[in-house]
Structure formats: C-alpha cells, structure tokens
Amino acid sequence: MASTSATVPSNNAPYSDLPPVISQLLEAKARKGLTFEQIAQKINKDEVWVAALFYGQAKGSPEELAALATVLGFPEDQLTASLGAHWWPNRGLGPIPPTDPVIYRLFEGVLVYGHALKAVIHEKFGDGIMSMIDCKVHVDKKPDPKGDRVLLTFDGKFLPYAKW
Amino acid sequence: MASTSATVPSNNAPYSDLPPVISQLLEAKARKGLTFEQIAQKINKDEVWVAALFYGQAKGSPEELAALATVLGFPEDQLTASLGAHWWPNRGLGPIPPTDPVIYRLFEGVLVYGHALKAVIHEKFGDGIMSMIDCKVHVDKKPDPKGDRVLLTFDGKFLPYAKW
Amino acid sequence: MASTSATVPSNNAPYSDLPPVISQLLEAKARKGLTFEQIAQKINKDEVWVAALFYGQAKGSPEELAALATVLGFPEDQLTASLGAHWWPNRGLGPIPPTDPVIYRLFEGVLVYGHALKAVIHEKFGDGIMSMIDCKVHVDKKPDPKGDRVLLTFDGKFLPYAKW
Amino acid sequence: MASTSATVPSNNAPYSDLPPVISQLLEAKARKGLTFEQIAQKINKDEVWVAALFYGQAKGSPEELAALATVLGFPEDQLTASLGAHWWPNRGLGPIPPTDPVIYRLFEGVLVYGHALKAVIHEKFGDGIMSMIDCKVHVDKKPDPKGDRVLLTFDGKFLPYAKW
Amino acid sequence: MASTSATVPSNNAPYSDLPPVISQLLEAKARKGLTFEQIAQKINKDEVWVAALFYGQAKGSPEELAALATVLGFPEDQLTASLGAHWWPNRGLGPIPPTDPVIYRLFEGVLVYGHALKAVIHEKFGDGIMSMIDCKVHVDKKPDPKGDRVLLTFDGKFLPYAKW
Amino acid sequence: MASTSATVPSNNAPYSDLPPVISQLLEAKARKGLTFEQIAQKINKDEVWVAALFYGQAKGSPEELAALATVLGFPEDQLTASLGAHWWPNRGLGPIPPTDPVIYRLFEGVLVYGHALKAVIHEKFGDGIMSMIDCKVHVDKKPDPKGDRVLLTFDGKFLPYAKW
Amino acid sequence: MASTSATVPSNNAPYSDLPPVISQLLEAKARKGLTFEQIAQKINKDEVWVAALFYGQAKGSPEELAALATVLGFPEDQLTASLGAHWWPNRGLGPIPPTDPVIYRLFEGVLVYGHALKAVIHEKFGDGIMSMIDCKVHVDKKPDPKGDRVLLTFDGKFLPYAKW
Amino acid sequence: MASTSATVPSNNAPYSDLPPVISQLLEAKARKGLTFEQIAQKINKDEVWVAALFYGQAKGSPEELAALATVLGFPEDQLTASLGAHWWPNRGLGPIPPTDPVIYRLFEGVLVYGHALKAVIHEKFGDGIMSMIDCKVHVDKKPDPKGDRVLLTFDGKFLPYAKW
Amino acid sequence: MASTSATVPSNNAPYSDLPPVISQLLEAKARKGLTFEQIAQKINKDEVWVAALFYGQAKGSPEELAALATVLGFPEDQLTASLGAHWWPNRGLGPIPPTDPVIYRLFEGVLVYGHALKAVIHEKFGDGIMSMIDCKVHVDKKPDPKGDRVLLTFDGKFLPYAKW
Amino acid sequence: MASTSATVPSNNAPYSDLPPVISQLLEAKARKGLTFEQIAQKINKDEVWVAALFYGQAKGSPEELAALATVLGFPEDQLTASLGAHWWPNRGLGPIPPTDPVIYRLFEGVLVYGHALKAVIHEKFGDGIMSMIDCKVHVDKKPDPKGDRVLLTFDGKFLPYAKW
Numbered sequence A, B, C, D, E, F, G, H, I, J: 001m002a003s004t005s006a007t008v009p010s011n012n013a014p015y016s017d018l019p020p021v022i023s024q025l026l027e028a029k030a031r032k033g034l035t036f037e038q039i040a041q042k043i044n045k046d047e048v049w050v051a052a053l054f055y056g057q058a059k060g061s062p063e064e065l066a067a068l069a070t071v072l073g074f075p076e077d078q079l080t081a082s083l084g085a086h087w088w089p090n091r092g093l094g095p096i097p098p099t100d101p102v103i104y105r106l107f108e109g110v111l112v113y114g115h116a117l118k119a120v121i122h123e124k125f126g127d128g129i130m131s132m133i134d135c136k137v138h139v140d141k142k143p144d145p146k147g148d149r150v151l152l153t154f155d156g157k158f159l160p161y162a163k164w
Helices: A020-032 A036-043 A047-054 A062-072 A076-083 A101-125 B020-032 B036-043 B047-054 B062-072 B076-083 B101-125 C020-032 C036-043 C047-054 C062-072 C076-083 C101-125 D020-032 D036-043 D047-054 D062-072 D076-083 D101-125 E020-032 E036-043 E047-054 E062-072 E076-083 E101-125 F020-032 F036-043 F047-054 F062-072 F076-083 F101-125 G020-032 G036-043 G047-054 G062-072 G076-083 G101-125 H020-032 H036-043 H047-054 H062-072 H076-083 H101-125 I020-032 I036-043 I047-054 I062-072 I076-083 I101-125 J020-032 J036-043 J047-054 J062-072 J076-083 J101-125
Strands: A128-142 A149-160 B128-142 B149-160 C128-142 C149-160 D128-142 D149-160 E128-142 E149-160 F128-142 F149-160 G128-142 G149-160 H128-142 H149-160 I128-142 I149-160 J128-142 J149-160
Touching: A020 A047, A020 A062, A020 A076, A036 A047, A036 A062, A036 B101, A047 A128, A047 B101, A062 A076, A101 A128, A101 A149, A101 B036, A101 B047, A101 B101, A101 B128, A101 B149, A101 D101, A128 B101, A128 B149, A128 J128, A128 J149, A149 B101, A149 B128, A149 J128, B020 B047, B020 B062, B020 B076, B036 B047, B036 B062, B047 B128, B062 B076, B101 B128, B101 B149, B101 I101, B128 C128, B128 C149, B149 C128, C020 C047, C020 C062, C020 C076, C036 C047, C036 C062, C036 D101, C047 C128, C047 D101, C062 C076, C101 C128, C101 C149, C101 D036, C101 D047, C101 D101, C101 D128, C101 D149, C101 F101, C128 D101, C128 D149, C149 D101, C149 D128, D020 D047, D020 D062, D020 D076, D036 D047, D036 D062, D047 D128, D062 D076, D101 D128, D101 D149, D128 E128, D128 E149, D149 E128, E020 E047, E020 E062, E020 E076, E036 E047, E036 E062, E036 F101, E047 E128, E047 F101, E062 E076, E101 E128, E101 E149, E101 F036, E101 F047, E101 F101, E101 F128, E101 F149, E101 H101, E128 F101, E128 F149, E149 F101, E149 F128, F020 F047, F020 F062, F020 F076, F036 F047, F036 F062, F047 F128, F062 F076, F101 F128, F101 F149, F128 G128, F128 G149, F149 G128, G020 G047, G020 G062, G020 G076, G036 G047, G036 G062, G036 H101, G047 G128, G047 H101, G062 G076, G101 G128, G101 G149, G101 H036, G101 H047, G101 H101, G101 H128, G101 H149, G101 J101, G128 H101, G128 H149, G149 H101, G149 H128, H020 H047, H020 H062, H020 H076, H036 H047, H036 H062, H047 H128, H062 H076, H101 H128, H101 H149, H128 I128, H128 I149, H149 I128, I020 I047, I020 I062, I020 I076, I036 I047, I036 I062, I036 J101, I047 I128, I047 J101, I062 I076, I101 I128, I101 I149, I101 J036, I101 J047, I101 J101, I101 J128, I101 J149, I128 J101, I128 J149, I149 J101, I149 J128, J020 J047, J020 J062, J020 J076, J036 J047, J036 J062, J047 J128, J062 J076, J101 J128, J101 J149
Parallel strands: none
Antiparallel strands: A128 A149, A149 B149, B128 B149, C128 C149, C149 D149, D128 D149, E128 E149, E149 F149, F128 F149, G128 G149, G149 H149, H128 H149, I128 I149, I149 J149, J128 J149
C-alpha cells in the first residue's frame, strides 16, 4: 500500500543515530508501498537482513546497493555516496535496556532464558559460543487458530574457545 | 559422565541470586552424570525449559517436581519445600548488560537486529509484540562440515495491541 | 478554552524524542481548546488511548487518523504522511527513573507495591503475567469531600507461562 | 493447600533486602496454606495491603500485628520485636528497572502510558499529582471467556501543587 | 543593575531542556535588572516560587503570567502562547547526581541526613511522608559576623500512609 | 513506649552498610522506649544531629558518647571501641536515587527546586554555595487544622568562591 | 604562536555544554597566540583560575571581564552580555567517569588515594573536609632530568563539621 | 591516644572490599594510638603512602612490611601471609561517584577544574598526561588565622604521548 | 577505490562527538580512495596512529598535518585552523560499554582476560602498569588457511609505582 | 619464592565473585612459590591462558586439571569436584569500568583506539570482527634501556559477517 507522501523524520529516535540516508530509504520504501519481504525477494536476500540494512546494521555490497536502488527507484549514486565502500556499519542501536515492548521482549528472553541457553549450548557443544557474526536470523509467521505465532530463528555457528 | 563429588557452591554468581536448592539440584545432576536433554526426555519436557527450571526461571508443577526428584534421586519433599506451590520464580538473572560471552551474544543480537526484527514483525503481523510468556525456546545442533551450528528458536504468540 | 496562538516547541522534552507532527497535533488541540476527553468522545475512543496516540505511544488506523484530523481541523494527508501505515510507535518515553512527580508516583507504585502485586497476581491467577499489550487503561475522577481522587485502572489479560 | 515444610530462604532476592522475619512470615503462611485473600478477610484488610505488609512495604499497628500473629499461629512477641513500634518500612524493593516480567509489565505501563496519564490527570484535575501515599491499590479477577483479566486499580487522592 | 544586552542562550544546560521562552524570560529579567525578590514582591509571590516558574518548574495562572509580563515588559500573548493553559511543567531538571556544587550540596544533604530525617519524621508524625507537592520553600539571608548564613526552609504537609 | 525485645537486624538495608554497633544502639533506644527528641534533650543536642549519629553520619566526642551511653544504659567502652576516636563517619547512606518515599521526596525537592534555589542563592549572596558542613538541620512539627506540617530547615553558612 | 584562523567549533564536547561565547574566547586566545599563563599575568590572576573561567567554571567580576576583553581584543560588551552579572557558572563539565586520559588520571587519584587522603585529613584536622570552594589550584612545572614533573596543588580551607 | 579495645569491623564499607587483615591493621594502629604520620616517620615513608598501604592501595616490600609489623607490634608472618609477595593491590576503592563529602570534594575538583587543568597541562607540557603511577601525594597543614588550610599536592611525572 | 561523491555526515555517531573537520577528512580520504595504510606510508607513520588521528584521538604536529593535507589534497590552512596548535584531543570516543561488535570484542577481552593480564604483568614486571600513553598499537594481517587472523599488538612501557 | 603461609581470602574482590577453589589454587601457587610462567611450562600452555584458568575465565580439560593438580600438589579430586566437567566458566570479572589502573589502561585502550582499530580492521579485512573466542593472548617482556616494555598481543581469527 503505497503512500506517496510518507515522511520519516531523521531527527527522532532511532533515526537520529543513523545517517540521514536511512530516513530517505525508509521514505522511498513507504512511497513504493513495498514490504521488506518484497524487497528481499527482488534482491535475493532474507527480509531480516534487508531490514538490518535499512537500519544501518548491515553492509551492502556494490551489487546489493545497486539492486536496492533499482527496486526503490532511489538514485544509486546517492546510496553509494552514503553507504558505499567507505562506510562501515556502526552496529548497535537504541537504548539499553530497550524501552519499546517489541524489542524489550527479546531482551527479556536474554534475562530469563540466558543462563538456561548457556547451559544447554555448553552441554551440547562444549566450551564456546554461538556466533552472532556468522549468524542468520529469520522471522516466520506460523498460523495458529489460537493466535498466529512468531517463529524467530537464530542460526549461528558454534565457536569453540581457543586454548594456547 | 557422572562425577560423584561435583560441587556447585551456592555463593557465586549466578547461584548467589538463587535459592540454595538450585545448587543442590545442579550437584545432583552432575553426580548422576545426566544432561538436560536426558532429564528432559525422562520428564517429557524440552531441555531448555528444564534448564530454565534449574536456574529458577520456570515453575514446576507438583508432578513435574516429583518426576524431577525421581530422575535425580533427590528427596522430593526437599524439592517441594523449596520450589513447591508457595514458590514463584523471581525471573531475570545475571548482570545487565551480560558479561559472559555466550549470553552477551544473545544480547548483541537484540542490539544489532532488534529494530530490524521489530520492523519485520510489524510488517508481517501488525502493531503488537511477540510474547515472551507464551513462548517456547529451543536449541538444536545443526551439523555442518564448516563447523556445527546452533539453531536457536523462539516460538512466541503474536499479541496485537489493544485499543479502547 | 481555545488559545489561538498556543505553541508546543518540538525540541524540548519529551517532544524532542517524538516526530515533529506530535507538537503540531498538540498545538492544534490547544488552539481548538479541546480536551482529550472531548476528542475521545468524538472519535469514539477512551481519552487515555487518545492521549497515548498524541504522545506517539499508540498507532491509529486510517479511519482513526481521519477522524482525528477532522476533529482537529488538521490536514489529514499531513497526519497520514507522518503517522500513517508506514509508521510504528517507538514505545517508551522519558527518563528512567522518571523525574516528573506525576509520572514518578506511578513508578513509585511499582517500587513499593510491585512485589505485593506479583504475589497476589500469582496467588489469584497462577504463574503468568498481566499483559500490558492487551490492556486498557482508564483515568476517572472520583469526587470526594476530603479532596477528589484519581481512579487509575489497568484492565489487562492474564497470560499464563507456556511450558514445553 | 498447606505445605508443612515450606521454606523461604532469607538470603535470596528479594528477601535478602528485608528483615529475616519476612521469610518466617511467608513460611508460616505457606505452612498454614493460607492465601493473602484469606488472611486479609480474617484481619479485615485488603489482600494487596496485606501482601505489602508481608514484603516489608507497609507498617502494621499493634492490633494488626496481633491479628496477623493469631491468624498465622506466629509468636506475637517475635513479630512485634521485629516489626513493632520501633520499625518503619524502608520502602522500595527490587532492581531498577525490574527484571521479573510481572513487575516489569507495570514498569512498562509507566514508560508507555506515563505521559498520557500525566496529560489526562492535568486536564481533569489541574496542576498536581495522584498521591501514592493516600492511595489504595486493588487486584481483582475479571473472568473472561477469551482469558481472565487482571483488574488493577490505584485509587489515590489528587494533590494540587502549592503556590506561595 | 540592568544589562541591556544580556543574553541567555537557549541551547546550553539547563536551558536546552526547557522551552525557548525560558531563556527569553531570563534575558528580559536581566535587561530590566530585576531580582527574583523584586519580581516576587511585585506579583505577590515568594521569590523561590518565582524562580521555579522561571526554570519551568511551576505553573502560573493567567493572572500570574499577566502580572509577570507586565513587570518584565514582556509580551503577554507570547508568554501565554508558551506557558499558558495548555502547558504543564515537565518537572525535574539537571543531571542526577547534580554536578553544580550549589545543587550538589542539597543532594549531599539528602545522602547524609536522609535517614536521620526519615527517622525523626516518623517519630514525630508516624508512618507517612512530608509532601513535596503541598510544600513551600523559602530562602532567607541570616547575617552572621562569622559569615552570613543561608536559611533554607521546606514547609510541607505531612501525609499519613493510607491503609485499606 | 519501651519494647523490651525490639530487634534491629544488622544485615538489612540500611544497617548492612553501617557498623554493627548501630543496630545495637537502635535496639537499646527502642528497648528504653526513648525518642530521638528525648535523647537529644538529655545530651543537649538537636534530635536531627542525634539521629545522624545513630545512622553513622556524625561523629560524637568522647563526652557525647559517654552521655549517650548513660542515657541508653549502653556499655560506654563498647560504644567507644566502635565509634571512638579512631572512627570517622563514612558519610552517605542508601541508594541513589533513594527509593524510600520519605527520602525520595527530599531528593525530588532537589530535582524540582534545585535550579531555583541556586538562582536565588546567587542573587542574594553572590557566587558561592550554602555549606552542608557548617550546616544545622532541624525538623519541627507545625500543627495545622488541615493537617500538620513538617518544617524542615537547613541553616548553612554561605561560602563565597575563592579567586586566585 | 598566533594562528589567525584558529577555530573552536561550539558544538563538540565539551563546548556543546557551554555558552557559545566560550568557543569564541578560545578562538580569540588562539588567534592572539596567548597562553593561559600570559593572560593570567596580564590580568593578575593564576593561570588555572583563568582556564577555569575559559571553561565556564568560574565567574569573572566586571573588572576581570573588562581586563580579559582588553587582553584578547574581544568586544567587552559581547563578553558582558554573555558572562556578565546575570550569568552564574553551571559548574561540573564532562562525562562521569571522565574518558580523557588527562582528566581520568585525576579521577584515578580520587579512586586510589581517596580513602587514604580522608584518613590523613581526619587525623591531622579532625572531623571535617577540605573545601573545594575556598580552594586555590595551581599547576607548576618541575624540571627533572628523568622527565619533567607536574606539580598540582590544591590549597583548600579546612571546614569542621557543625554540631547542633 | 591509644584505645586498647578499638574495633574496626571488616564487613562494613569500605573494609568489606578489602582483605580482613586491613581491619586488623587499623585496629592495631588504633590500639597503639599511633597516627599515620608517626608510623610514617618510623618506617621512613610519607604518611599518605602509609595510609594508602593501610587501605590496600599500595604494595609494601618485605622490608616495609617487616618495619610496619614492628611498629604496630603486629605478627609479621600474619602480615606477610596476607599482603606479602603473592599479593597485589586491587586498586580503586569506594562508590563512584563518592558519597563521603571528604572524598566527594576531590571528585568535585575533577568535575570543576578537570578541563582547566587539562588545558594548562597541555599548554605547559604538550600532548600528554600527568602520571598517577609515578606520582607522590602529600597532605600538609597550613596554619591560617582565618582557618587552617589543607595543602594537597600531587607531584607526578609528565608523560608525552607516543607517536608511531 | 576512489568514490568521488562519498559523504560522511558529521551528525551521526561517532562523528557528532568530533570536530566537523573529521568528517571532511574522512570524505577526502574516501574520495581519494586511499587506505589508512597508504596514507601512513606516505606520511611515515603507522596506520593505527593515522586512524587515531582521523578519529580525533591523536595530535598531529604542524609537519604531520601539512603532510596529511598534501596527501589528501585537503586545504592545509583549514586543517590547521581546526586541529592545529591550539587543539588538543579530547580522548575517549563512543558509548560505554561499546555496542559495535568490533569494539565490543576488545572490551570483552578486558572483561575476560583483564585479571589474568594484571596477574601476569605483576609477576613479570612487579607492581606497576603498562602505559597506554607511551604505547604503540599495531594491527597486522596474518594469513591462515583456516581463516586469516588479526594480530593486534600493544607495545607499552612498563611504569613501576612510585613510593614516597 | 615460596611463602608457606600465604593466604588469599575468598571474600574480597575479585575472589568473592569466583568459586572458593580459586582462592585455594592461588594459595597453593603462592605456597609453592611458582609463577604462572613456570606452571605454564610444566603443563604445556601459555601463562596468560593459565592465569585465565586461575581466575575462572577458562575451562580446563580433565588432563589439564590433572596436570595442574600435580604441579601444585593440590588434590585432583577437589579440583575436579569444583572445576570439572560440570563446571563452565561464567566469564567476565570485575567492575565496569575497571578501577584497577592495570586493567583500566586496557579499557582506556578500547576507549581511545577502539574506533581506529575498527577502521583499520575493516579496511584490511572487510566487514567483520576479530574473534575474542578463537583468540590467543600473550604478554612478553621487551627489555629497553629507557624502561622495559610490555608486549601484549591478541591473535584472533577474523570473522566476516554472514549475509543471508
């Protein structure tokens, strides 16, 4: 559902902590009426990764930026000037702890299940961690008569601790 | 691999923030040489939920506590005296932000992908949240020649915001 | 009591953390001399929900935004351009802990009565929480010769903890 | 449902921040199998106030302590020695922000609806606050086929700001 | 001592957290060469309350704003447009803990004498608090040959805790 | 009203941050049934200063400790062994910000009126501060038909800033 | 060594927390190629006090501001308009704890030697403090073949605690 | 002035963060009635360094510990067992920011004069810092008819920044 | 790989905490397509030091600034006007703890290995520290078939603690 | 240099956050007079890794624990009972930010050089991080006539960000 006049002011949270081009990208997306899923399909990526790119949390290759520019009808050189080869994501966004309930629930998951997850990961894999760098994150909709469910998946490489 | 003399001192982090019976449960588990997965199978639950119970983050029913006592050879009345009907989990454990790298990586996931997940959840489901209460958490091992992967899944009900 | 020249500067707390249209909405309301209660009656909603919308903490449907625009004599397209389909509330506003005494008193209620409320909720409902998502909040004036009283009500669905 | 051996260790959160008699009171309550509601009826008070007393957040009069001692079969002199005339509640309990989801939801209510409530209170009552001192707090169960609801009410006196 | 060109930049602490009209009021005061005491006498209020108004911490009635405008030669409609009926103080100003030594000393008074004051207030008045809402604050100069003294007085209503 | 068995456990807030003799002093006071005011009269000091001494925030001279020991029937050598010449107060007590409403209200006074007080003090005295070291603090009860009032006074020397 | 085009942008730390005239003063100083020591000699003050004035941490008298304006060739009325009679320093600057290594080292001195200094001050002077208000601060260069040394001196009045 | 029964409980701040031998050393010192200055003279060190040793913030050589043991009549092997070759100071003591007014004033000095000191140090010495490691700290009493003064000196080596 | 239109907005983190010339330098570098390594070779410095200079964390001499200006084709007087003799780095950049995973990993190294490094440094060198002022930092790429490795080296002078 | 009576109290920082066996290991090490380097050579590991093990920040294999027990003459079963198969390091130790100057200097390195290191790592390796899990840390002594130098090396695998 395109909204030709949609605006995303760049001086409110969380956009005030991101390059101004981010607000322009989100405006372009809204005006085209595209979802992250639709953009993702067109540029052959997952929608969560695309959304991470839109929030300045991932780095696009020249080809990915070009494809994105095409999909959004956004000037490619403007995109490259801002998020091109010289730009590296300054990752981490928003207050700690998060105040928005959607994000807070994820944080609550860390508070409540963090030690249990650590214990199970150690038991299944040994001394090491689940990488958040070599990690793919997915969101799926799981229809359910009692109310649809969000299926959130982190698929991260296990990294054993070095000894030396 | 049972270690008949395993000790879990109750005055170190994170045990110092939990009832003393927690350390005794973990000692019993270590002395029996049981994994969370093995215990889970015996009491018909998922290993992550069982681990959450062991870290004081879930509440067992009388039947679940009884089954657990049996599996561990732990005195049931002692378990019930501590974690029985009168006890309610005081959820949330460990420092904020977490310092242990296993748990920190989950927290980093919230920092880096939080806004992207919020955006995708809103787009797929509307204005609301993924419940962390009606939520099931799983850890699976996904063998991979380049290094095994941790598959961490949150399966939570979507809750739309009320209007009134 | 309309004040035709009322201004709400968008760069002071808490407005500096909200989209600029918020200040314009509040100015329009002040210039029309309407209360939240009056607006709420006209658009068939509760005044607390309406106030939450005015502070960027709730999401209006297209119909609700249209009705609001009509009531305030505010250009609908401008409202939609800012708070329309592409916009999702970034919930949570103001410092932690709150410094304003009105809001601090609510926070003090959590500090002083939080554990008592948790205990009573568990006892009456079991292991779970009162939802703040499926929750309706009301403020009523209760006349009292010794000084009027504020009747603040949270009407939230009980959500039992999942087991798996 | 009385559990004659229920224990409440006094060195875990939140009990480690409260006088040791608190744990003993909670143990006595659990062993008698009494709910806060039952105790409240017997001593003619509201269950939330009684729970606040049990968590060291309210001060009982000599008569109230005596009645409580009778109900619990707890030595009155021991209760008076700890929580008698010389004792004053040191109010405020638990971490800020709260980590337990039950208590956090209340805190989230302050974050999300705090400014809306402030705005409505000012509009309905003028410049002042809702007292959290002259305030009565209730929890009711509201049966609902779609899931029971928690009705949480704060009934506090409005206090206008002095001018001088 | 009027300084016709005095400036109060609105983008420095603490003014950056206050409406821009605050800086203009302080400039007007400086240019008129009036003290808070002189203004207070002219508008029949205490100088501390007047200063609180100047720092956005109190709400003036239409009559008080009009009187203030007259005293300062400040356009009344501009004052009303900013701080009129639609405006409510967002109370609480400056960092926590305060860094300015004048304000820090007051904070130090809370740190050092807070528990003593609590104990004496309880002993003299019972279980309750000194209101900071129904409270009048005064500053007097007490000449002393060994160095003048500041006499700071808080005159607040005692509020007993409700029981229910 | 003496309570011969009053106890003040030394391992709860705020006593856990104070020497154990503090709890014993408070127990002795409660068992004698003496108020701070009564003790103050007997040892010729103000009750607030006496309470500060009881909370480890003031240093007694040998004579003052001796007088206090006499009044309380407390072994003088035990008092001197703990709080004698070798002991210096470690001033500052309790969490920041305070959570107890009695103490929080004082803190709120700093947040709300701090800048106003700074402005008035500068205007009346020049560039400098009100000393919290050479400062006397009083609490008086001011009967009032609408509810008694607490009169809290800080009488502190003004200290001008050095220039060099 | 004058740099006629030196700029000091007023929107970077720490200048963004200070009145804009501060940046202009520092620019004027840089363009004149004057050191704080040279300015101090010309206006008959110590260089540390002068630097404190330049960082908005001290208040100049009309004569001092006039002298400073002359030395810098800065318009006196502009200086007075900003830092004149109506302006009072808002003291305290920079993050806590400090991140700049020069300032952090001083902070480290407080962390490491604070308790030792408190103990020695009490032993030499009794119960009281070293004033930071009636205090003169000096920096001297002490040549040393193994590397020059900074001699930093605080010369502050001892203030004994009042009793009352 | 020796107090043969002086006690220094090891479980109060700041002693609870230090090895138990620290409390014993302070008790021995009090019972001998020795000042830091007297001990310092006997072991040929400065009193501030000696006090730092007593607060666990400096490391004594075997000879220094032996001399200290002799002066205090303290068992040398006990001192060596605790603070001997295997022990290294865990430097930094007390809350941040400090709450004790003596220590806070030093901290205030950093807040108020930190940027001025940085500016003067850079101007006099270039780009680098005053070492807090190769630094000697002294406290002297400077008699003054208007009130004695504390002369606090930091004598630290200037360290220029490396370039590479 | 030069990008002639690369932009580095000066109002995003971390640039918003740095002088505006920093963004211009980074733009010039990107437009020239130069790496830090290439610039370093041309001006005879290490690339880490050069990058530190680009992030406002090191001070260039007039010769170094001139050489940098030449390499970048950047106006030398503009560089000197901003970062010349009158400018001193305000060191320390970014949030604490860091949220960007690259920087967080270094911080994690301090959390996990800090005490081990302290213990080994003390054992190898005695009581003192590794200087971060007289310290050279290098990053090298160490090819490895299992994945290239980052070799990060801190080469800092050991500074023994003074005694006095 | 063995000290047969060396003690390491387990209730001081940082030991109070670690299992009690840690203090016993450190005591055994001190009593044997062994350095980390000597232990490392005997068990064929690097001294930094060994020190990390001693501070509860690394996990030893059964063989490594056995070797360690042998070297220290420590009962192997006691070591295994505490740090055996059932134990997983709870990594991260000490306050944030660190107060000990040795550890703080490392933290300062992150504050000052963090962004420069991030920039150089990205430029040399692309979008990714230096692993702190697959990372080896070394401390070497580099003799230097102007003062020995600490050579601290982190040798960590570069991990590129996944895309999906």
